[in-house]
Amino acid sequence: MSLETQLLEARNAYHNLLTGQAVVRIQRDGKTVEFSQASKKDLAAYIDSLERQIGGVGRRRPARFIL
Template sequence: MAIDTATLETRLAEAETALHELMVGQSVTVVAYDGHRTEYGPGDETRLRRYIQSLKRQLGQLPSGRMSRPVIF
C-alpha cells in the first residue's frame, strides 16, 4: 500500500516538530498517525532522526540507498 505524498509530508512535519521539542528539552514527544502512537524520549534522538531520513527518502528529498559516513581517524 503506497502512502500519498500529503500523508508523508504531514508525518515529516510532525516528526521534525517532535525532534525540535526533544532538542529544546521537552522530555517526551509524541508522533501519532493512522491509529499508531509513538513516544520519543531523550534517548531516542537517533531513532527519530532515522525516521525523519526515511520519510525524506520516501518523498525524494534524500538519495535512496545507504548514506555515506564520514571517515574518522
C-alpha cells in the same frame, strides 16, 4: 496522513526534544509512538526515512571546521 504531514510532525517532535522537552509523541502507521531524549537517534532515522520516501534531501548534518 500524508508523508509530508508525517515529516512535519516528526521534525516538530525532534525540535521539541532538542529544546528540552523530555518526551514527544507522534502518529506512525496509525499508532502513537513515544520518543524520549534517549531515542533521538531513532526519531532522526525516522525523519531521514520519510525524507527519502518523499524524495527530498536528507537532513543536514552539522558543519565541521577543519583546521
